[in-house]
Amino acid sequence: MLYYSRLRMLGVVGICLISALLCLPNFIKSPSQSLPWHQVHLGLDLRGGSYLLLQLDTKTLQHDRLQSLEGEIRQGLLSAHLGYGAIQRDDATTSVLVTPRAESEKDNDRKVLEDLTPSTPGELAISEKDGHFVVSLTKESIRNRAREAVSRSIEIVRRRIDSTGAIDPSIAREGEDRIVLELPGISDPQRIKSLLGTTARMTFHLVAPDPTHAGPGATMLPLPEGRGEIAVEDRIDVDGANLADAAATMSDNQWVVELKFDNKGADDFARITTQNVGKPFAIVLDGRVLTSPVINGPITAGRGIITGNFTARSASDLALLLRAGALPAPLTVVEQRSIGPSLGVASIHAGVISLTVGFVLVVLFMLLFYGRFGLYADIALFANLIMILAILSLFEATLTLPGMAGILLTLGMAVDANILINERIREEVRQGRKPLQALQAGFQRATGTIIDSNATAFLAHVMLFVFGTGAVRNFALTITIGIATTLFTTLVLSRMLIVRWYAHKRPQELPV
Amino acid sequence: MFSRPLLRFVRDDRQIHFMRGRHAGLIISALLSIASVILFFTPGLNLGLDFRGGVIVETHSPTAEDPAHMRAILKAGHINAASVQSFGSPQDMRIAINLPRGGEDEHVTQQLVDHVRTVIVQAVPGVQIQRADAVGGSVSSELFRDGVLALLFSLGMILIYIWFRFEREFALSAVITLVLDLTKTIGFLVVTRFEFDLVMVAALLTILGYSTNDKVVVYDRVRENLRKYRTMPLKELLDLSINETLNRTLGTSMTVFLAALPLALFGGSTLTGFATVMLFGIVVGTSSSIFIAAPLLLLMGQKRLRKEG
Numbered sequence: 001m002l003y004y005s006r007l008r009m010l011g012v013v014g015i016c017l018i019s020a021l022l023c024l025p026n027f028i029k030s031p032s033q034s035l036p037w038h039q040v041h042l043g044l045d046l047r048g049g050s051y052l053l054l055q056l057d058t059k060t061l062q063h064d065r066l067q068s069l070e071g072e073i074r075q076g077l078l079s080a081h082l083g084y085g086a087i088q089r090d091d092a093t094t095s096v097l098v099t100p101r102a103e104s105e106k107d108n109d110r111k112v113l114e115d116l117t118p119s120t121p122g123e124l125a126i127s128e129k130d131g132h133f134v135v136s137l138t139k140e141s142i143r144n145r146a147r148e149a150v151s152r153s154i155e156i157v158r159r160r161i162d163s164t165g166a167i168d169p170s171i172a173r174e175g176e177d178r179i180v181l182e183l184p185g186i187s188d189p190q191r192i193k194s195l196l197g198t199t200a201r202m203t204f205h206l207v208a209p210d211p212t213h214a215g216p217g218a219t220m221l222p223l224p225e226g227r228g229e230i231a232v233e234d235r236i237d238v239d240g241a242n243l244a245d246a247a248a249t250m251s252d253n254q255w256v257v258e259l260k261f262d263n264k265g266a267d268d269f270a271r272i273t274t275q276n277v278g279k280p281f282a283i284v285l286d287g288r289v290l291t292s293p294v295i296n297g298p299i300t301a302g303r304g305i306i307t308g309n310f311t312a313r314s315a316s317d318l319a320l321l322l323r324a325g326a327l328p329a330p331l332t333v334v335e336q337r338s339i340g341p342s343l344g345v346a347s348i349h350a351g352v353i354s355l356t357v358g359f360v361l362v363v364l365f366m367l368l369f370y371g372r373f374g375l376y377a378d379i380a381l382f383a384n385l386i387m388i389l390a391i392l393s394l395f396e397a398t399l400t401l402p403g404m405a406g407i408l409l410t411l412g413m414a415v416d417a418n419i420l421i422n423e424r425i426r427e428e429v430r431q432g433r434k435p436l437q438a439l440q441a442g443f444q445r446a447t448g449t450i451i452d453s454n455a456t457a458f459l460a461h462v463m464l465f466v467f468g469t470g471a472v473r474n475f476a477l478t479i480t481i482g483i484a485t486t487l488f489t490t491l492v493l494s495r496m497l498i499v500r501w502y503a504h505k506r507p508q509e510l511p512v
Numbered sequence: 513m514f515s516r517p518l519l520r521f522v523r524d525d526r527q528i529h530f531m532r533g534r535h536a537g538l539i540i541s542a543l544l545s546i547a548s549v550i551l552f553f554t555p556g557l558n559l560g561l562d563f564r565g566g567v568i569v570e571t572h573s574p575t576a577e578d579p580a581h582m583r584a585i586l587k588a589g590h591i592n593a594a595s596v597q598s599f600g601s602p603q604d605m606r607i608a609i610n611l612p613r614g615g616e617d618e619h620v621t622q623q624l625v626d627h628v629r630t631v632i633v634q635a636v637p638g639v640q641i642q643r644a645d646a647v648g649g650s651v652s653s654e655l656f657r658d659g660v661l662a663l664l665f666s667l668g669m670i671l672i673y674i675w676f677r678f679e680r681e682f683a684l685s686a687v688i689t690l691v692l693d694l695t696k697t698i699g700f701l702v703v704t705r706f707e708f709d710l711v712m713v714a715a716l717l718t719i720l721g722y723s724t725n726d727k728v729v730v731y732d733r734v735r736e737n738l739r740k741y742r743t744m745p746l747k748e749l750l751d752l753s754i755n756e757t758l759n760r761t762l763g764t765s766m767t768v769f770l771a772a773l774p775l776a777l778f779g780g781s782t783l784t785g786f787a788t789v790m791l792f793g794i795v796v797g798t799s800s801s802i803f804i805a806a807p808l809l810l811l812m813g814q815k816r817l818r819k820e821g
């Protein structure tokens with residue numbers, strides 16, 4: 001066991017040196033663009049910034065789909081010259097209940113229902129219950145729809161956030177219907193929250209013939225600034241999805257939003273304004289009427305403006321939302337964590353001071369209680385710290401304050417392996433073994449115990465990583481990485497140091 | 513210093529008869545754990561924002577601030593039921609608002625945090641908002657569920673691991689000891705009124721991992737000695753094993769303690785509670801290896817591990 005091949009020693013020293021190199025990017029600036037320069041990311045708690053957890057309203061999503069399904073069924077039955085007893089939507093079971101008009105029409109009804117065109121294959125399931133047909137959305141299609149909606153929302157959220165000029169935002173899916181948004185440097189997320197709180201679905205409708213009363217095919221919608229309600233026809237004449245551009249500009253000394261339609265939008269807009277000169281129409285945003293001007297004449301250029309008591313900020317925000325596109329369903333903020341920049345700096349100090357003091361205390365303890373072998377343990381401990389930092393840098397992992405605590409606790413636990421080995425060697429010496437045999441037996445017997453004790457800590461923290469979120473997850477991450485590096489630095493590095501020292505000096509007595 | 517270590521906890525030839533104190537140890541531990549369980553139900557844990565839901569805003573004012581003044585400011589902004597405390601220094605305030613009971617509306621919580629911020633920024637010139645957190649009802653109950661699951665699964669995994677590595681008596685006494693450790697730590701949390709949040713769950717898990725580690729080392733030695741001294745009575749054998757591993761038990765506890773200590777002293781509001789609970793857990797975990805885990809093994813293993821007593 002005294003012989004370590006040159007290759008093996010080079011390997012161990014090499015790993016330590018590479019680790020040290022990997023840590024460098026955290027402390028100095030990159031000398032050249034072409035070098036890979038990976039460094040640890042500071043968490044929001046150290047950097048200052050906001051974390052927002054957004055929940056997609058899947059209920060609205062299903063409700064919208066059921067509503068259109070109900071329309072399709074009605075349309076299908078009518079165009080097949082069939083009537084119906086009743087068509088009822090049931091949001092709780094995500095299904096539409098169809099009551100046939102007469103028993104004799106049942107077979108034909110079924111045919112119509114089976115011929116419905118689902119938006120995805122396998123979306124609909126048709127069953128019969130108590131003489132009714134139940135057309136329901138399958139569980140899988142509901143899940144797929146939500147998943148797809150989250151992906152689309154992420155895209156739109158990204159566009160909205162990017163145009164606010166936020167630096168380095170991170171947007172990611174979480175679970176089935178949530179989105180995590182991390183905004184470094186933005187410690188007051190109020191504006192972002194209000195930008196994300198609007199679906200921004202804009203539609204153009206004609207105002208109903210009798211604006212004070214919602215007749216069939218019309219709905220009462222609120223006017224701006226509490227000016228009451230107005231009846232707006234349900235039919236969408238121009239859809240906001242057909243916008244090519246939107247911008248905030250000044251017109252007649254007030255802020256307005258200027259719209260530019262794409263080809264289809266321009267055609268729709270031209271047709272409706274030509275056919276309805278002199279009538280009022282309504283521009284509706286998220287179920288609220290923005291403005292309801294009277295059509296003065298045909299507008300064929302595919303451009304229009306929205307007026308309505310805008311400030312510079314609200315006009316540019318609306319333009320931004322319209323440019324980015326509408327969300328498929330409303331997003332709700334369900335969790336917010338914001339840290340101010342000065343608290344972040346204070347936390348970095350707290351972490352660095354704790355790490356330094358803790359490290360020094362452990363190093364001193366090992367020197368005083370274990371002498372020369374304690375010194376070797378300390379060298380291994382330093383290598384351990386470097387390696388943890390190197391792995392975090394390599395994967396550009398995030399480091400939070402609890403993560404720093406995790407590193408420090410790992411270092412406190414890491415010397416346990418050295419203590420176990422030392423105590424074992426000491427026992428073997430006391431039982432009268434020669435130095436070499438004592439070393440050998442000490443290493444051999446302690447190894448099993450070391451692996452046992454690290455395995456249990458490893459298991460506990462893997463569970464924490466699986467179930468934890470945010471900062472706690474980071475704590476589990478640094479400890480789990482730390483356990484792996486500990487096995488290397490104690491079982492390989494500090495053992496090599498001890499053995500090389502022994503082979504070099506051949507002492508009669510071991511310093512234990 | 514390099515030819516021989518300077519310090520040592522106990523002399524190698526010292527034999528302490530720990531097993532004599534086994535009844536006292538078990539009784540004290542049982543009483544403390546029972547008290548902790550009672551404390552857990554009344555008054556109960558001081559749930560933190562993660563698990564309770566609601567709003568927390570921390571402010572830093574340029575001059576010393578009076579909590580009563582801050583409360584009046586909030587009241588003028590129609591924010592009631594806010595608890596205001598200064599923490600750290602008189603310039604630092606912590607405003608906590610619990611989630612309204614049965615308030616399922618996530619919008620309310622989110623609007624509240626922005627409203628609190630606006631009111632304070634307008635009323636206190638030069639104030640800095642250090643932290644503004646808002647956790648809705650659905651998220652807080654999910655976080656709580658995940659925290660409990662993490663604890664249960666960890667305990668389960670540790671049990672399975674020990675079950676495979678040791679005989680049944682060892683596994684059972686280890687897990688009983690761990691549960692006793694855990695209840696005492698929870699009792700400590702109740703008494704100190706530290707907020708119980710996800711970071712505390714992390715502390716509990718780390719204590720569990722550390723405490724298990726300690727038991728594994730002692731039990732490893734017990735098992736080794738069972739093979740080595742085939743006729744030694746179990747009681748003596750346990751004493752011998754504890755004494756043989758005593759320097760390592762104290763040494764490792766010491767290094768982990770030394771690592772956690774600066775976190776408790778300089779860690780700031782996030783880590784002080786966490787680290788203090790860790791320190792408590794280290795002391796409990798170390799002493800329970802000696803005074804609980806070994807006596808339990810004696811009780812359970814008397815018949816199976818050794819015929820004579």
